[in-house]
Amino acid sequence: MTKMDIAEVAASTGLTASALRFYERQGLIESSGRNGLRRTFDPGVLDRITFIGCARAAGFTLAQIGRFLVATPGDDELRARMAEKARELEQDIDRLTRMRDSLRHAATCTHAPLVECPEFKSRMT
Known part of the structure; x- marks a missing residue:
């Protein structure tokens, strides 16, 4: 090595x-x-x-x-923190996925103003 x-x-x-x-x-x-x-x-x-x-x-x-x-497998406090962080990351992923999809739509949308586009708005929620 x-x-x-x-x-x-x-x-x-x-x-x-x-x-x-x-x-x-x-x-x-x-x-x-x-x-x-x-x-x-x-x-x-x-x-x-x-x-x-x-x-x-x-x-x-x-x-x-x-x-x-x-950490060892018996570190319950750390495991709980990891599970909490996984939930937070999942929420971040969901939010970022919605933003990505909205931006993809916005890149080709012809609605004016863009932020009033029903499809754009629906992707943000």
């Missing part, structure tokens, strides 16, 4: 080296050693960083992500 130095991880993920060091200080990722003065990481860190980015985009805080990364 080939180690990646911090610059390679930064280039692969789009994160800065300082962000990677911050994630490491927060316990979200772990370096596997050093190559001179540079931290090195196992390639599996890329999957973890992808997960962290996805969780952040879903609205989780870094503290919540850190807790999730070490």
Whole structure:
């Protein structure tokens, strides 16, 4: 397994080296050693960083992500929070789907004014 130095991880993920060091200080990722003065990481860190980015985009805080990364099946409080977040995401998905469908319609609609178009309005509700 080939180690990646911090610059390679930064280039692969789009994160800065300082962000990677911050994630490491927060316990979200772990370096596997050093190559001179540079931290090195196992390639599996890329999957973890992808997960962290996805969780952040879903609205989780870094503290919540850190807790999730070490959770066990018996962590009932965390499971409840995850179920709550899944419900919130479902509502967001529904809202965004309606918006997407409305915008697709608006892109070809000839009704003036557009916001009074019955089909446009029906897609927004």
